[in-house]
Amino acid sequence: MEERQRLLLLVEDDAAFARTLRRSFERRGYRVLHAVSAEEVQELLADYGPAQGPQYAVMDLKLAGNASGLNCVQMLHQHNPEALIVVLTGYASIATAVEAVKLGACHYLAKPSNTDDIEAAFSRVEGRTDVEVSRQTTSIKTLEWEHIHETLAETDFNISEAARRLGMHRRTLARKLEKRQIK
Template identity: 50%
Template sequence: MSQTLLIADDDPALAQVLARALGRRGFTVSVAGDMAAALALVQAEAPVCAVVDLKFGAESGLRLIEALHRHHPACRIVMLTGYASIATAIEAIKLGAVHYLAKPASADEIVAAFERQNGDAGVPVTAQPLSVERLEWEHIQKVLSEHDGNVSATARALNMHRRTLQRKLAKRPSPNPPPRV
């Protein structure tokens, strides 16, 4: 018997690719392209697993994680995002996600994330500090989280023009370069 899976992503191409790939791995997949459709599926179905995008249209996928966890506490939720930050990873886990993956992630990585039961104390700790660009991104994400995703309030708290903050949020920080050997 296959497991039911909800994919909540506002990128229809990515959602369909994931749906096909996870369907081939034995899941019965439902796809939601916006928050209203996702919440309706949460009410109508009892997904065993869910893949939730962080930037879900104009809304935060964190709210969907909260609703999923409230209605289906046993649901294995993986947050998938192209806008990864420490603040959102922490909030996703606190709200009930079992894993947090940065895009692009393969279907195999997503299935492995569903199956992981415990953390990995053996994850290597890098000796290289975060780049200035990454530190700025993390700070903005922390302040944004403190203001419940309100961009205007976050801009005021950062003493930054709202449009400047919106431009920064539209960009993804580049990952730290690999350490030189």
């Protein structure tokens, strides 16, 4: 019986990064489908039944127009609960990591991450009890950053609504997000 080729769904709106990841995964024997939005993900999934659809996925957390990649995680997980989904983000926070896992992701990685990191994440689906617990206290800046991201996740990355809930001007929030951006 012939084993079918590993199918990977890549949801990334940064064209250069997507091209690099795509080539790297193709060299490793994956067939890669690429989408830049939740709408494209929905169209791609409509072409495949759960048994033929992507077994692997790499999803960017923040897509163009402040769209959330969490919607894509949820869509793929509903389509195929067995798919291994890794969320990549330049906007890492505890709140978004928790939400990604609740919605079906098996792992959550901060950018920059490479193909080796992602493949390792696919194979680390089970949790580990030997992870060292940090004794370092969380800084005020980190707490602020996590609160901002929790609010962003609650508002589906709507900057205006998040700024209103945080009690700050929209431009102030946008500047804070630009300063912490990792691309």
